[in-house]
Amino acid sequence: MKSQRDIWIFTEKNTLLAELVGCANGLAKEMEANLTALILGPYSLARQAIALGVGQVFWLGEQRAGDMVEDCVPTLAKLVETHAPYAFLMGSTTRGRTIAGRLAARLDVTVLTDIKEIKWVDRYFQASHLIFGGGALRIEQTQVEPVIATVVPGTFLPGQADPNRQGEIVFVEWVPPTWQVGVRERKPRTATTVNLAAARKVVCLGRGVARKEDLAFLKDFANILGAEIGCTRPLAEGLNWLPRERYIGISGANIKPDLYLGVGVSGQVQHTVGMSDARVVVAINKDKDAPIFAQADFGIVGDLYTVVPALMAAIKAMK
Amino acid sequence: MDFRWSEEQELLLESLEELLKREAPESLMAELDAKKEFPDKPWQALADHGILGLGIPEEYGGAFTDIMTMTLVCQALGKHALPLGIIYSLGVITIRDILQFGSEEIKKEVLGGMIRGDAPVALGITEPQAGSDAAALKTTAEFDGDEVVFNGQKMYCTLSKQAKYILLMTRDQKSENPYESISMWLLPTETPGITFHLLNKVGWWTVPTYEVFIENVRVPKKNLVGEMNKGWPQLMANFEIERLALCAASVGAAEAAFEDAAAYANRRVQFGKPIGTFQAVQHIIVDMAVKIENMRNYIYKIAWMMDNDMPVRTEHAMCKLYVARASFEVIDSAMQILGGLGYMMDHRVQRLWRDIRLMRIGAGTDEIMYNIAGPQLLKKVR
Amino acid sequence: MGLNILVTVKFAPNAVDIEVKPDGSISLERAEWEISSFDLPAIEAAVRLAEATRGKVIALSVGPARINNSKLKKNVLSRGPDELVLVADDALAEADTAVTARVLALAAAKLAPFDLLLSGEGSADLYFQQVGLQLGERMGIPTLNAIRKIEVYGNHVVVERSLEDEIEVLEVPLPAALSVTTDIEQPRLPTMKEILKAGNKPVYEWSLTDLNLADLPGKVEVLHTMATPRVERKNIRLQGPTEEAVCELAGLLKKEGVL
Numbered sequence: 001m002k003s004q005r006d007i008w009i010f011t012e013k014n015t016l017l018a019e020l021v022g023c024a025n026g027l028a029k030e031m032e033a034n035l036t037a038l039i040l041g042p043y044s045l046a047r048q049a050i051a052l053g054v055g056q057v058f059w060l061g062e063q064r065a066g067d068m069v070e071d072c073v074p075t076l077a078k079l080v081e082t083h084a085p086y087a088f089l090m091g092s093t094t095r096g097r098t099i100a101g102r103l104a105a106r107l108d109v110t111v112l113t114d115i116k117e118i119k120w121v122d123r124y125f126q127a128s129h130l131i132f133g134g135g136a137l138r139i140e141q142t143q144v145e146p147v148i149a150t151v152v153p154g155t156f157l158p159g160q161a162d163p164n165r166q167g168e169i170v171f172v173e174w175v176p177p178t179w180q181v182g183v184r185e186r187k188p189r190t191a192t193t194v195n196l197a198a199a200r201k202v203v204c205l206g207r208g209v210a211r212k213e214d215l216a217f218l219k220d221f222a223n224i225l226g227a228e229i230g231c232t233r234p235l236a237e238g239l240n241w242l243p244r245e246r247y248i249g250i251s252g253a254n255i256k257p258d259l260y261l262g263v264g265v266s267g268q269v270q271h272t273v274g275m276s277d278a279r280v281v282v283a284i285n286k287d288k289d290a291p292i293f294a295q296a297d298f299g300i301v302g303d304l305y306t307v308v309p310a311l312m313a314a315i316k317a318m319k
Numbered sequence: 320m321d322f323r324w325s326e327e328q329e330l331l332l333e334s335l336e337e338l339l340k341r342e343a344p345e346s347l348m349a350e351l352d353a354k355k356e357f358p359d360k361p362w363q364a365l366a367d368h369g370i371l372g373l374g375i376p377e378e379y380g381g382a383f384t385d386i387m388t389m390t391l392v393c394q395a396l397g398k399h400a401l402p403l404g405i406i407y408s409l410g411v412i413t414i415r416d417i418l419q420f421g422s423e424e425i426k427k428e429v430l431g432g433m434i435r436g437d438a439p440v441a442l443g444i445t446e447p448q449a450g451s452d453a454a455a456l457k458t459t460a461e462f463d464g465d466e467v468v469f470n471g472q473k474m475y476c477t478l479s480k481q482a483k484y485i486l487l488m489t490r491d492q493k494s495e496n497p498y499e500s501i502s503m504w505l506l507p508t509e510t511p512g513i514t515f516h517l518l519n520k521v522g523w524w525t526v527p528t529y530e531v532f533i534e535n536v537r538v539p540k541k542n543l544v545g546e547m548n549k550g551w552p553q554l555m556a557n558f559e560i561e562r563l564a565l566c567a568a569s570v571g572a573a574e575a576a577f578e579d580a581a582a583y584a585n586r587r588v589q590f591g592k593p594i595g596t597f598q599a600v601q602h603i604i605v606d607m608a609v610k611i612e613n614m615r616n617y618i619y620k621i622a623w624m625m626d627n628d629m630p631v632r633t634e635h636a637m638c639k640l641y642v643a644r645a646s647f648e649v650i651d652s653a654m655q656i657l658g659g660l661g662y663m664m665d666h667r668v669q670r671l672w673r674d675i676r677l678m679r680i681g682a683g684t685d686e687i688m689y690n691i692a693g694p695q696l697l698k699k700v701r
Numbered sequence: 702m703g704l705n706i707l708v709t710v711k712f713a714p715n716a717v718d719i720e721v722k723p724d725g726s727i728s729l730e731r732a733e734w735e736i737s738s739f740d741l742p743a744i745e746a747a748v749r750l751a752e753a754t755r756g757k758v759i760a761l762s763v764g765p766a767r768i769n770n771s772k773l774k775k776n777v778l779s780r781g782p783d784e785l786v787l788v789a790d791d792a793l794a795e796a797d798t799a800v801t802a803r804v805l806a807l808a809a810a811k812l813a814p815f816d817l818l819l820s821g822e823g824s825a826d827l828y829f830q831q832v833g834l835q836l837g838e839r840m841g842i843p844t845l846n847a848i849r850k851i852e853v854y855g856n857h858v859v860v861e862r863s864l865e866d867e868i869e870v871l872e873v874p875l876p877a878a879l880s881v882t883t884d885i886e887q888p889r890l891p892t893m894k895e896i897l898k899a900g901n902k903p904v905y906e907w908s909l910t911d912l913n914l915a916d917l918p919g920k921v922e923v924l925h926t927m928a929t930p931r932v933e934r935k936n937i938r939l940q941g942p943t944e945e946a947v948c949e950l951a952g953l954l955k956k957e958g959v960l
Contacts, residue, residue: 068869070845073838094847094864101798101834102844110799110920113829130929131827132716136727139924179843182872184859189867201959225960237863238884244865250828259959269716276932280957282950286346289582297935298953300946311947315960318951326772327896330779334891369892382893660940 005033011091012069018158021052030120050167052159057169069095074175077106085146092150104148112149134250134273154197201227201259208264212241232271248274264304267292335395343400355524366436379430390567390622397571402525404568410439412561413486420545420553438481443473444488451687454497460489466537473531480515501550505542512536522673562639569646570614572671576653603652610645636691643678703756705815708747710760711737712768713826721928739821741888743881747819748781758782763804765794778899779891785904797921802835807912818878837878846880
């Protein structure tokens with residue numbers, strides 16, 4: 001019988017820590033729980049967690065050379081078995097989902113992925129997430145502990161840091177993993193700092209864009225509008241023409257701009273769920289049956305290579 | 320009577336539809352039509368997928384299929400990319416002629432290429448003075464040692480320049496009886512002495528048609544397909560299935576036009592309401608749907624009869640007569656519903672309209688269909 | 702050297718056909734069931750690796766009773782796998798990821814030894830992106846997600862893993878469980894030959910009893926599923942020649958205050 005309820009948080013991405021604290025704070029109030037952060041990284045990061053309002057940090061130390069982040073799974077599993085937290089929130093990154101899944105399998109629990117909301121109601125955890133490619137919202141509840149949930153960046157308001165906060169930092173023993181994967185190489189992707197969620201206007205590029213070279217004139221177009229460039233998944237993941245942060249959709253950025261203008265975007269629901277709250281939606285596509293038109297305020301059926309230059313000219317003429 | 324398709328047929332059609340969406344999207348077909356270009360890449364994609372091997376025996380690299388499945392394939396091609404359905408149908412007769420009457424050497428040479436994506440073997444029958452009266456053809460074949468020399472002229476020879484071979488019909492001028500003096504030959508189109516003159520048609524822009532001049536063209540004697548002077552019955556054997564294939568493609572085209580019209584009727588607002596709420600439009604829609612249903616049932620029945628080795632001489636002629644007209648009427652009605660938009664070259668219905676109008680003329684005119692069916696029908700009732 | 706590869710496949714309703722009832726709840730009654738689209742690249746990757754090494758692919762699927770459907774089975778087998786193993790039981794109808802992974806793990810153990818266990822990145826209907834990972838961990842083998850390339854080197858594979866900021870090139874000992882991304886391979890389209898062969902390939906139907914599973918306590922209860930609220934859109938199509946349409950659009954955008 002536990003007298004104290006614990007909510008744990010973990011992410012390998014430092015920038016997500018504040019959001020996890022924000023999510024956990026809401027839950028902690030409902031449950032009268034304490035917050036614990038599990039930190040893999042430099043001591044300064046543990047201090048940062050305390051400043052964000054976490055009462056306790058289990059510090060796994062710095063990542064060893066040649067290790068992968070995911071090698072911490074056995075350590076996390078042992079800690080969970082020892083301390084039995086009620087909930088364990090993790091950042092929904094590729095690594096975060098791996099750690100959550102592997103941990104859940106070890107503990108014979110499930111994972112609530114990409115939650116939009118989590119509450120403590122009548123001693124149950126209730127969480128909601130999007131399913132059917134964004135077409136529906138499912139609300140689930142569970143009592144099995146720990147509840148492991150992953151949180152998508154941008155869902156919750158981040159907690160605020162206060163360097164005067166006090167807390168406990170406990171160094172924990174590393175459990176060596178039973179199998180390891182050899183890291184041969186790390187190839188950086190074109191990383192740019194873009195905050196698509198904050199952009200007021202977004203021009204989104206889709207599969208209708210034929211060549212990477214065309215990005216140049218489309219960036220000019222975006223500049224004339226004062227818009228940021230976003231894209232659908234194939235341009236970021238498959239073709240690698242744009243960094244992943246520019247991908248708008250169910251496992252990417254979620255935006256609420258004043259203007260969304262889709263160029264050569266077909267409008268699959270996995271993409272539109274990331275922009276459906278935009279105030280004004282415009283679509284340009286040469287396929288008259290593209291689903292995007294049903295979700296647009298204004299649409300032009302036409303070849304983007306004709307329409308966009310013409311639109312640029314029309315806008316310039318208006319200024 | 321089970322009107323459902325087999326799971327294999329459903330899976331094949333789903334796979335084919337996916338292929339056509341990828342390799343022959345409407346935007347590409349519109350572009351090729353405007354440029355009057357043969358659809359090389361989509362045709363090659365069909366070859367790579369194995370569709371062109373349907374109906375060709377496995378020993379030559381194909382896959383067995385029944386006529387019903389071939390009909391469904393033509394219908395799907397007609398619906399999503401009509402030119403591909405047309406080209407496929409044109410190949411149906413020449414493939415069968417070669418399979419049934421060609422020597423082993425000819426079969427091996429020609430069929431492998433067709434499966435790999437060559438344009439289908441073209442049919443050289445019609446001449447300036449011999450259309451419906453095909454037996455009036457005058458192209459000659461004279462033997463000279465180990466070779467045969469052709470002289471003559473063919474008209475409305477579709478895809479003859481794209482194809483590697485023409486199935487050439489010649490006539491022995493000395494004989495009185497046209498039905499026992501016509502012979503069928505395999506003529507490689509690269510042979511010296513052949514000149515192609517492109518004809519400018521109202522439709523079928525991506526399926527070019529030529530006037531072909533044949534002057535002292537020599538090929539080996541062994542290029543004879545079947546037997547000397549038995550060309551006419553050989554040719555007649557496979558007209559029925561070619562007409563069925565073209566009908567199926569036409570039905571597909573009508574289905575495409577129907578979808579365009581219905582989608583438009585739901586979306587186009589006039590006088591404050593979608594035009595699909597007006598009775599006048601609904602009546603047209605229903606008439607279109609009834610015709611499509613009739614056409615579908617007709618082609619499936621003919622396919623079923625052929626798969627069951629039943630004679631279809633009368634029935635197929637009636638089917639072709641009906642489908643050629645009804646498919647055009649459906650497409651014409653679609654143009655009416657689409658209004659001004661339907662008359663624009665931007666919209667595909669004008670392409671379907673121009674392409675399908677030929678069906679009442681090509682592969683046997685309406686009038687010939689009447690001639691075939693009329694006497695037979697009267698014979699049935701004493 | 703032929704690789705023995707297992708690939709997990711989910712049959713699920715096509716979410717395009719969801720019906721929203723007047724009270725906002727969802728009905729999938731009219732939806733067609735099909736192979737989850739994210740599993741198609743996984744199947745293709747498995748088949749190509751088997752073809753390259755003269756190995757074998759067994760497809761593995763668990764779900765409610767209706768997945769034991771002739772057309773669904775032929776659909777999977779027409780895409781290259783040599784055999785199909787099904788665990789179809791309505792007790793699995795609302796199975797969460799832990800239950801699904803557990804059943805798959807027991808089935809996969811019966812098919813051992815194998816070299817690779819491939820999964821799609823997530824299912825087309827729920828997209829929780831978990832089952833492949835949980836399955837690998839339950840089997841005690843190296844397990845990774847986001848794999849976009851696999852190269853075989855005898856007793857290990859070298860893979861490319863697609864992370865947010867970087868691509869990791871990793872050496873993974875076999876056997877291993879890999880969840881693959883959609884761009885690992887473009888799925889082939891079934892040909893008539895393959896469709897006809899599909900009906901003759903072996904299909905094994907195992908029950909929960911065959912897997913010694915007496916009960917399956919679910920961990921999570923679904924409370925309800927509601928349609929996400931849709932913003933009403935104007936759906937105005939600007940017609941006519943390009944010059945006119947774009948001028949009209951520019952004017953409209955100015956009125957909306959976004960220009």
